[in-house]
Amino acid sequence: MERYTSELNNLSTGMLEKIAEGLHMKAEEMTELVGEGRQTIRINCYPPCELSDQVMGLTPHSDPTLITILLQLNDIDGLEIRKDGKWVQVQPLPNAFIINVGYILEIISNGRYHSIEHRGMVHPVKERLSFATFFGLGLDGEFGPAPSLISEQSPAKFMRVKVQEFYKGLFSRRLQGKAYVDTFKIQQD
Numbered sequence: 001m002e003r004y005t006s007e008l009n010n011l012s013t014g015m016l017e018k019i020a021e022g023l024h025m026k027a028e029e030m031t032e033l034v035g036e037g038r039q040t041i042r043i044n045c046y047p048p049c050e051l052s053d054q055v056m057g058l059t060p061h062s063d064p065t066l067i068t069i070l071l072q073l074n075d076i077d078g079l080e081i082r083k084d085g086k087w088v089q090v091q092p093l094p095n096a097f098i099i100n101v102g103y104i105l106e107i108i109s110n111g112r113y114h115s116i117e118h119r120g121m122v123h124p125v126k127e128r129l130s131f132a133t134f135f136g137l138g139l140d141g142e143f144g145p146a147p148s149l150i151s152e153q154s155p156a157k158f159m160r161v162k163v164q165e166f167y168k169g170l171f172s173r174r175l176q177g178k179a180y181v182d183t184f185k186i187q188q189d
Ligand SMILES: O=C(O)CCC(=O)C(=O)O
Pocket: 042, 044, 058, 063, 070, 078, 079, 118, 119, 120, 129, 130, 132
């Protein structure tokens, strides 16, 4: 477990560096924004349910992370993402991770990356297990769109927010689609 979490930490750091490069952010900016980051893990266990077409395992949401690295432990279908308004199944591939973009990356990238709305469905006869490793921010400090991505032509689309307030606000509301990120949007006219 210790090895898994530390390897995944390296993987997420490497991915965030590449994402920063792709966004043409200043090289150190992502490292400074993320600091030591905050890694948390959730193991999801969805028992089988005969009425699988009438119940939900995990309600639609986006993760409060920069990125989430998801492992479908026993390769059972169930993860769905919302694409163009429709729910699309994500087929588990053996020995492959699924990377989800979360709210924090959406805000830091000033909306260039979109957090992905997803949900967990249950299987009629098989138990489903998934292992989610979340990469968020340490509780001190604040974050907002990366300064190097903001200009007169490309103004900030999101407000800056204290990390603690961000998490506090999140946990005081119901898990509900992507609505939370919208509360940080700056109205453009
Ligand atoms: O079970 C899954 O595949 C998704 C889990 C998930 O979205 C989460 O833990 O945030």
